[in-house]
Amino acid sequence: MSNSLFSKKNMKLIKDPLNDSNPISIQVLGICSALAITIMLENAFVMSMAVLFVMVFSSLFVSLLRNLIPDRIRIIVQLVVVATLVITVDQFLKAFLFDVSKQLSVFVGLIITNCIIMGRLEAFALANKPGVSVVDAIGNALGYTWILLVVGFVRELFGTGAIWGFKILGTEGDTEALLSIPGYEHNGLMLFPPMALICVAVIIWIQRSKNTKLIEAN
Amino acid sequence: MAINKNSTSYIITFSVILISSTALLLSTLSVSLKPMQQENIKNEKRSFLLASAGQFTVKESKKMSKDEIKSLFDEKISSVVINYKGEVIEGQEAFNLDVVKEFKATSKTPEDRLYALFTYKAEDGSKKYVIPMAGNGLWGPIWGYIALKSDKNTIDGVIFDHKSETPGLGAEITKKWFLDQFTSNVKQILDNEGNYLAVSVVKGGIKKPMHEVDAIAGSTITSKGVSNMLNESFYPYMVFWDKIEL
Numbered sequence: 001m002s003n004s005l006f007s008k009k010n011m012k013l014i015k016d017p018l019n020d021s022n023p024i025s026i027q028v029l030g031i032c033s034a035l036a037i038t039i040m041l042e043n044a045f046v047m048s049m050a051v052l053f054v055m056v057f058s059s060l061f062v063s064l065l066r067n068l069i070p071d072r073i074r075i076i077v078q079l080v081v082v083a084t085l086v087i088t089v090d091q092f093l094k095a096f097l098f099d100v101s102k103q104l105s106v107f108v109g110l111i112i113t114n115c116i117i118m119g120r121l122e123a124f125a126l127a128n129k130p131g132v133s134v135v136d137a138i139g140n141a142l143g144y145t146w147i148l149l150v151v152g153f154v155r156e157l158f159g160t161g162a163i164w165g166f167k168i169l170g171t172e173g174d175t176e177a178l179l180s181i182p183g184y185e186h187n188g189l190m191l192f193p194p195m196a197l198i199c200v201a202v203i204i205w206i207q208r209s210k211n212t213k214l215i216e217a218n
Numbered sequence: 219m220a221i222n223k224n225s226t227s228y229i230i231t232f233s234v235i236l237i238s239s240t241a242l243l244l245s246t247l248s249v250s251l252k253p254m255q256q257e258n259i260k261n262e263k264r265s266f267l268l269a270s271a272g273q274f275t276v277k278e279s280k281k282m283s284k285d286e287i288k289s290l291f292d293e294k295i296s297s298v299v300i301n302y303k304g305e306v307i308e309g310q311e312a313f314n315l316d317v318v319k320e321f322k323a324t325s326k327t328p329e330d331r332l333y334a335l336f337t338y339k340a341e342d343g344s345k346k347y348v349i350p351m352a353g354n355g356l357w358g359p360i361w362g363y364i365a366l367k368s369d370k371n372t373i374d375g376v377i378f379d380h381k382s383e384t385p386g387l388g389a390e391i392t393k394k395w396f397l398d399q400f401t402s403n404v405k406q407i408l409d410n411e412g413n414y415l416a417v418s419v420v421k422g423g424i425k426k427p428m429h430e431v432d433a434i435a436g437s438t439i440t441s442k443g444v445s446n447m448l449n450e451s452f453y454p455y456m457v458f459w460d461k462i463e464l
Contacts (some may be wrong), residue, residue: 006287034223036385068223068232069223069232070223070228070229070232071223071224072224072229073229073232077232080236080237080240081240084240084243084244086243088243088244088247091244091247091251091255092251094255094258095251095254095255095258096254098255098258098259098261098262098416099280105382105385105389106382106385108383172248176368192386193386
């Protein structure tokens with residue numbers, strides 16, 4: 001018996017990773033790229049899309065092959081699938097989005113090591129049908145995406161005064177900026193990785209205070 | 219008949235099929251996308267050459283079309299290929315000379331390598347000289363373009379790039395703050411007597427403002443790589459220029 005695409009079960013698979021089981025803030029996976037790639041919103045977005053693509057197709061392929069993969073080499077097989085997809089993404093970026101590929105530089109290759117992807121393959125795709133595996137992948141990728149976009153937005157806006165490259169905030173006399181505020185200075189600390197960690201920590205803090213299911217009983 | 223998934227023969231068969239299919243897929247992809255990737259790399263090289271000579275900033279060039287950049291390049295840049303002794307080598311296209319490849323070719327010593335020299339014609343008719351160079355960073359090759367004013371001595375602009383240096387550390391060599399050091403005050407490659415001195419990247423304070431720039435904190439090896447690259451790359455060009463002035 002197959003579920004319809006928008007069945008309650010599938011919706012739960014998408015909604016849960018957005019909040020209750022968010023890969024970054026709750027499962028605490030994939031932190032490395034969240035720190036490094038969120039200096040600019042555009043990079044954070046492209047990285048999220050790349051991770052979405054890799055997650056969806058790796059979950060699909062691993063799920064399709066789940067009854068054929070020998071147990072003893074299953075991690076290696078997962079790795080091969082993920083690596084092949086990441087290299088595919090990298091080749092396409094170099095051909096069609098060259099500037100973006102230069103900005104992401106070594107981090108595209110590091111998607112292979114992103115724990116979220118292997119985590120979902122092990123925890124879900126290996127034991128579930130392709131359809132639901134894809135839905136689970138989409139859910140987790142979206143959970144990853146929104147965190148990256150929020151952190152990227154904050155860091156780029158307060159670090160360089162821009163959003164997606166468009167200058168919004170600036171000091172007095174800054175002709176490119178939309179809002180020139182006398183005495184305003186960009187927060188250079190925002191451009192350093194520790195600030196991304198602090199932003200994620202703040203998100204975790206807000207999430208845990210508002211989401212009653214996550215508050216641990218003392 | 220149930221196939222034993224964990225039998226050795228099954229594992230081997232499965233692996234072979236998996237590896238061959240992914241290898242086939244990736245090689246097909248790589249071959250078919252290569253022309254577009256190469257075109258992007260060429261466009262970037264042209265942009266860097268023009269930007270180091272001051273035609274535009276790298277940021278501005280990203281908004282221009284590839285054809286625009288190519289026609290500017292063809293119009294303003296002429297080139298020549300020389301060897302270590304400063305002799306012109308005919309039949310070689312300077313733009314196609316892969317500086318990083320020449321540098322890394324283990325069979326070649328500096329004396330064997332070929333060197334490209336680009337001449338940029340500015341709006342007012344004056345000439346600038348752009349020298350491409352390559353060196354070793356921490357994790358991989360680094361390269362760059364250095365533009366000299368018509369006196370063949372004062373640095374007019376620099377651009378550096380790398381393959382896999384660490385973002386925030388070695389990768390800072392591409393950033394404006396590092397590059398601006400080379401042009402914020404007068405930097406020259408010859409000393410007062412006309413002897414070759416080049417520009418070095420130093421730590422712990424600059425003692426010779428015309429010949430030194432600050433290293434990047436936390437990336438000693440990349441900074442050293444840039445310094446060595448700068449020091450070793452000018453020699454054939456000095457010889458060439460001496461030759462044509464004779």
